[in-house]
Amino acid sequence: MMMNMTSSSKDKLDYIWTTYGIPNRFAAASFTNYYPTCASQESARKVCLNYARNDEAIFKYGKGLFLQGPVGTGKTHLSVATLRAIVESNIDTFGCRSSENPIYGDKEYGGYSCAMISTAELLELFRQSSSAKKLKHAAVELHRLAKISEIIILDDIGIEYPSDWSQELLFSIIDLRYRMQRATILTSNCALKDLEERLGKRIVSRVFQMCEGVKVEGEDYRKGAPSVLPL
């Protein structure tokens, strides 16, 4: 897909990608630098690639993906690679996520927005913002983005035992996206039973209807990866 991009769409992609909240470690994650280490990862890669090519399912019906498996199997990497491929092949449709922040310069692009949201960070932000007024705005803004963006990654759901308020928060996001048919890519280490215990059946049931399930098995890639630090 990248090969068909003109240099101006490549510039646009590089530019708008920085506004989507992708953490540095995953900023360059793509299908080309995902190296499956077992059959399950190879098949996960194929499912994600096929998904990324089906614009109608994504944008009209809000189809999502649910990547599930043990730690370090590349779920977050694959979710970002998928989002990147979708943005690349629809580069004219996507815009900057937000033009509020002047550090992004004066180039502004209107259009679809997407966001990568760490569930742990979202919950932490809301927890802290109940006592820290300064964080209230950031929490409200993140909640808004999570609901209105045409496509989001909700990374690592079920990472903790949520309380009533955090279940309600996640439910408000999932339920709105479900009703509005907005695509959601989720990742989780939890098996279905744990997920139902942690998030509640209302959330899990919607996730299963909205998303294609993708198992990602294998060893922890982090343990085999060469260290970037000098020894």
Ligand SMILES: Nc1ncnc2c1ncn2[C@@H]1O[C@H](COP(=O)(O)OP(=O)(O)O)[C@@H](O)[C@H]1O
């Ligand atoms: N098959 C793979 N090929 C290339 N890099 C990988 C692969 N699997 C994982 N990684 C890298 O290993 C690290 C951990 O992967 P990550 O996607 O965070 O795993 P998970 O979300 O499943 O815990 C990341 O830096 C990621 O880019």
Ligand SMILES: [Mg+2]
């Ligand atoms: Mg992850």
